[in-house]
Amino acid sequence: MRNIYILGAAGSIGLQTLEVLKENQGSYHLVGISLGSNQEINHQILKDFSVEIVCLRDESSLISYQKSFPEITFVFGDKGLIELASYDKPGVVVNALSGSSGLRPTVAAIKNHKDIALANKETLVMAGDIVKKLIKEYHVNLYPIDSEHSALWQALNGEEIKYVSKLVITASGGSFRDLDRNQLKHVTFKDALKHPNWTMGSKITIDSATMMNKGLEVIEAHHLFDLDYDQIETILHQESIVHGLIYFSDGMIKASLSASDMKIPIAYALFHPDRKNYQRSLDLTNLSFKPMDFQRFPLLKLAYEVGRQGGIMPTVMNAANEAAVKLFLLEEISFLDIETIVFETVRSYVQIEHPSLEEIIETDHNVQQMIRKTYGKR
């Protein structure tokens, strides 16, 4: 029996985590969850699962939830996420929050001796060095959920990192992979939300279309596997079947393949070395691989630069992107404005070589606020 917490239980990864749990009754105890703003989904989750503590998005519906579910302890907001992550039962915290909101609760969970199953890549992008140090200090484990990183983690099982010459992360190319840059001028957020291979939350779907998602994943891989950026390559692979490849010093290459189903990495993060039954037939006869096109996807190139710079710069890039994506989803800026805003913001910021956690959180807040004020229309 494993104690499990889910931050962001009502989102895409959160709901798929709940499905995995439903299929594995008896092997876990779901202690606590955080919910989102969709009340119908929230209520359904609370009917299906009995939990001890729940964090609501805000205070507005607190009393009505307390009346409907008197046996549950309710907390709310950013403070509530910390209380949930700090709850006094050990266990593993699935961090399925989107964006920079994932960082503080991860830190709180680690400091309360909980393992982390991490979908929220922004945590490592912003504060990879700090989080890794805390993981060691508190003797907890960090398991990746992102499909590429889970694939690489599984391919590295039983291997020594000193024999890895490089790793490769694949990219499907996102919703606009068949459009040239000229055609990107007039695309809408509705077009952008149609990912060819995955059904995901809106932020990561837009990030996939701009290729920023792959940039965030490159930085995530650098922290997870302790490799230099020169050893992390990205290639285009539109079928999303091969998720990652490891090249070893003796010329051997290991590839990790699976169907595009996030339940596979989620179940592996929660129950490894056990494997669950998600077998599917896969067509391996027509797989395509192309070199990454950094002219077409300049944000990926920027992410490599920013990753190499380290310090506060990944936080600045991540915050600029997060705020710009929000404005795009509100139809206040165009798709290509996302790139312009991220580039302008990164170029205008002064480096802090070794930022503290507080400096990281403050910078994230300041950058996002500045972008809302400068580029937002409402």
Ligand SMILES: NC(=O)c1ccc[n+]([C@@H]2O[C@H](COP(=O)([O-])OP(=O)(O)OC[C@H]3O[C@@H](n4cnc5c(N)ncnc54)[C@H](OP(=O)(O)O)[C@@H]3O)[C@@H](O)[C@H]2O)c1
């Ligand atoms: N979806 C995938 O297939 C996938 C694959 C690999 C990695 N990931 C990563 O996993 C993370 C989650 O992605 P997702 O697609 O599951 O996102 P999502 O569908 O948007 O779900 C995120 C959940 O977190 C909640 N949330 C967001 N900000 C919050 C805040 N400040 N306070 C409290 N709750 C908050 C959201 O509530 P609201 O609904 O109220 O906003 C929602 O319930 C991201 O970092 C993403 O990059 C996702």
